Amino acid sequence: MPFWPQPYESTTSHWQQTNRGPTSLWDHGRDAALPAEADYVIVGAGVTGASLAYHLTRPGATAEGKRVVVLDAKDVGSGASGRNGGHVSPRSFMYLSELWAPLEHGGGGLSMEQSVEAWFFELDNLEYIERLVKDEGLDVDFWRGERYEVFTSEERVAENRAAYAKFTTAIAASRFAGRKLPWTMVDDPAKAKELSRNDRALALNIGPAGSWHPHRGVTALLRLALGSTTSKCDFFSWCPVQAFARAGDGWALDCGERGTIRAKHVILATNAYTRHLFPGDTTGLKDHLVPTLAQAGRVVPPASFAGPRALDHTYAVELGPYLIQTPHAGLVLGPYIDVLEKGRIHSRAELFYQDDDSKVTDGVRRWLQSYCGDDFTGWGQEGPGEGLVHHWSGILAISLDAQPLVGPVPDHPGLWLAAGYNGHGMAMIVNLTRSLASHLKTGEWDAYMPRHYAITKERLDRAQKHADKLT
Ligand SMILES: Cc1cc2nc3c(=O)[nH]c(=O)nc-3n(C[C@H](O)[C@H](O)[C@H](O)COP(=O)(O)OP(=O)(O)OC[C@H]3O[C@@H](n4cnc5c(N)ncnc54)[C@H](O)[C@@H]3O)c2cc1C
Known part of the structure; x- marks a missing residue:
């Protein structure tokens, strides 16, 4: 049975609710005839x-003078x-531990040099988005500031301390030596509580962060592609690809009744x-990307956290949320997966291998309703229309080896893939698709992008041996 159209109606996120004006791309190309062919x-x-469409259609890019078609099963x-949390933030040096940990312990199984390279790639993504937003004059609520990474257990505080020392040394010994480590550690509980306004804080890291209105961000990039003066780019919404097959020296995409x-x-x-496009796959590609249910919500703060007392940092809290302050609509936050598991709010089976974003759960709703009042010092009473006002879900892709799959698909000439960001795609995708566009032009891997993102049989095989880590 085909996966598309989905038999359910998805929830609508805050971002999707607030991008409905005339410059949005809802239903774009929904009724237009699909062309018989395109170059890309x-x-x-x-x-x-x-x-990717944006980068392919810039002057001098590979699609100059060519036709690019973008399809989506639903809308932009x-x-x-x-549906995400709006963070465009590189992770702190604590992320290096995750990349470096062996696959059998749930990590990326990377060398220290590879880990440092991936980490700096995220850092550069933020710089690049900021520049792109400015250069293109995008109206996407882009904010650049700092993030508090808050630790609430002695165990994590100790790990953080050790990580700081270890990774400062590792970076100094890598080819990135000389680049500044843009994180500071506050290892004093009183100071950590005061800065974060969180009574449970024992220590925190302060580092670079960004946020944007992700739905407007995506729309703006696609609009720039559609308006390209050097390529012809079209977008067809509500055009699901049901299957693909080799045709001549390329591919034929079966889009059902759209043609x-x-x-x-x-x-x-x-x-x-x-995974739905590779139903019979035995190479490990299909199973490498695990659809995972995530939920987020919008909280309107009381006056105690508004105006001059509004939060002025984004947050990542141990056994708490990822959280951003929007310009006008209050906070957007969601629980990390381990909050749900350790808090016995959801089992792994309820989160992994799920692709239905029509449902939100009572357990997460209760958590979102109570988090700010429980953890932020002096939050106080919420009045009518304050507190949790909206709650939605989305499906992210966990990659079995914690790293995205990018580039040519083995044994499928002309078929490319970019996917699997472990709930952190905003922190790497814009940079990554710039490199992918370069690869499409030159036929060579862009040396700037971590080489281990490439899709290889060896990588898929290796990760499959640890596929049971999510069950
Ligand atoms: C609740 C939540 C919170 C998150 N918070 C953050 C955050 O704060 N920061 C961060 O960096 N990341 C966050 N993420 C992760 C981030 O949103 C993703 O990494 C990123 O959006 C992935 O982008 P994508 O374009 O690859 O995938 P998607 O946005 O999922 O896009 C895939 C598109 O492909 C279309 N499609 C699929 N199959 C077909 C087909 N057969 N035919 C046609 N179209 C098809 C789908 O309709 C969809 O529009 C969060 C994710 C969720 C769900």
Whole structure:
């Protein structure tokens, strides 16, 4: 039975609710006839598809003088990109521990040099988005500031201390020596509580952060692609690709009642839904990307956390949320997966291998309702219309080895993929698709992008041996 159209109606996120004006791309190309062929077809109009379309259609890029078609099974930003937490933030040095940990312990199994490279790649992504937003004059609520990474257990405080020492040394010994480590550690509980306004804080890291309105961000990038003066780019919403097959020296995409489109180069930007395009796959590709249910909400703070007392940092809290302050609508926050597991709010089976974003759960709703009042000092009483006002879900893709899959799909000439960001795609995708566009032009891996993102049989095999880590 085909996966599309989905038999349910997805929840609507805050971002999707607040991007409905005349410059949004709702229903764009929904009733237009699909062309029979194009030079490049991008499947998926989330941030991966939109950003790749943008980079492919710049003057001098590979699609100059050529036709690019973007397809989405639903609307622009209808997947995780339009439903996330809005953070565009590189992770702190604590992320290096995750990358470096062996696969059998749930890590990325990378060398220290590879880990440091991936870490700096995220850092550069923020710089790049900031520049792009400014240069293109995008109206996407982009904010640049700092993030508090808050630790609430002695165990994590100790790990953080050790990580800081270890990774400062590792970076100094890597080819990135000389680059500044843009994080400071506050290892004093009283100071940590005061800064974070969180009574449970024992220590915190302060480092670079960004946020944006992700649905407007995706829309703006796609609009720039559609307006390209050097390429012809079209977008067809509500056009699910049901299957693909080799056709001549390219691919034929079966889009059901919308017809068939052929292209020499097809790029899958289908993230958590990629597995449905590889039903009989035995290479490990299909199983490498695990669709995972995530939920977020919008909280309107009382006056105690508004105006001059509004939060002026984004947050990542141990056994708490990822959280941003929007310009006008209060806070957007969601629980990390381990909050749900350790708090016995959801079992792994309820979170992993799920691709239905029509449901929100009572357990997460209760958590979102109580988090700010429980943890922020002096939050106080919420009045009518304050507190949790909206709650939605989305499907992200966990990659079995904690790293995205990017580039040519082995044994499928002309088929490319970029997916699997472990709930952290905004922190790497715009940079990553710039490199992918370069690869499409030159035929060579862009040396700037971590080489271990490449899709290899060896990598898929290795990760499959640890596929049971999510069950
Ligand atoms: C609740 C939540 C909170 C998150 N918070 C953050 C955060 O704060 N910061 C951060 O960096 N990341 C966050 N993420 C992760 C981030 O949203 C993703 O990494 C990112 O959006 C992935 O973008 P994408 O374009 O690859 O995938 P998606 O946005 O999921 O886009 C894939 C698109 O492909 C389309 N598609 C799939 N299959 C087909 C097909 N067969 N035919 C046609 N179209 C198809 C889908 O309709 C969809 O639009 C969060 C995710 C969720 C769900």
